[in-house]
Amino acid sequence: MDAIALLKQQHREVEELFEKFEKASEGKGEQVLMDLFARIADNLAAHATIEEKLFYPSVYVGPTADKLQEAVEEHLAAKRVIADLLDMDPADAQFKAKMKVLKELVEHHVEEEEKQLFKDVKKLLSKDELASIGEQLEVMFNELIQTEPRMQVPRETGEAAPLA
Numbered sequence: 001m002d003a004i005a006l007l008k009q010q011h012r013e014v015e016e017l018f019e020k021f022e023k024a025s026e027g028k029g030e031q032v033l034m035d036l037f038a039r040i041a042d043n044l045a046a047h048a049t050i051e052e053k054l055f056y057p058s059v060y061v062g063p064t065a066d067k068l069q070e071a072v073e074e075h076l077a078a079k080r081v082i083a084d085l086l087d088m089d090p091a092d093a094q095f096k097a098k099m100k101v102l103k104e105l106v107e108h109h110v111e112e113e114e115k116q117l118f119k120d121v122k123k124l125l126s127k128d129e130l131a132s133i134g135e136q137l138e139v140m141f142n143e144l145i146q147t148e149p150r151m152q153v154p155r156e157t158g159e160a161a162p163l164a
Contacts, residue, residue: 002130003055004118006137010047011110014040018103025096033090037099041082041150044106048075049144049152050137052161058133059121060163067117072160074109078102083154 001009021036052075056068081102088095125133 001134001138002127003134003137004121004130006134006141007047007051007055008114008118010043010141011114014043014047014106015110017043018099018106021099025099030090033095037085037090038148038150040102041085041153042145042148044078044082044102045149045153046141046144048079048161049149050140051075052163054136054140055133056161056163058129059117059124061124064117064120064124065163067112067120068163069160071109071113071117072163074105074112076157076160078105078109079153080157081105082150083157086150086154 017036017040021033021040024032024036052072056071060068081098085095085098085102088098090096122130
């Protein structure tokens with residue numbers, strides 16, 4: 001799968017998890033909410049890591065550089081909200097509010113990536129390059145998702161990830 005197709009697929013998966021969380025917020029138990037939050041946070045943490053370590057550095061040239069600087073700042077904002085949520089209980093009055101903020105941050109980030117960044121990347125890289133990067137992204141994501149990557153997030157909230 002090419003890199004952009006893989007990242008878009010991951011975006012859709014997280015959107016579905018946010019929808020499940022919103023539905024569960026209407027009366028399901030705290031454990032269901034906590035489980036959904038954990039899945040969302042793990043997916044976002046692993047996704048951000050593969051973008052920051054593999055995808056962004058491979059496309060950090062010319063017209064994408066400014067967009068990537070903004071993207072890692074958006075990742076940082078989302079990580080800070082995730083770190084806050086890790087210290088909270090779903091029964092906390094602010095938990096659902098913070099989840100809504102996280103969803104909005106992610107939606108904004110996804111929209112910018114899909115409407116602009118990915119189009120620029122398609123002009124920069126060949127299909128073979130995108131396929132090769134996609135393979136690397138998939139392998140790293142599959143390894144990370146097994147390790148509760150959300151638990152690393154609090155260590156990543158000091159500053160945006162370096163791109164070079």
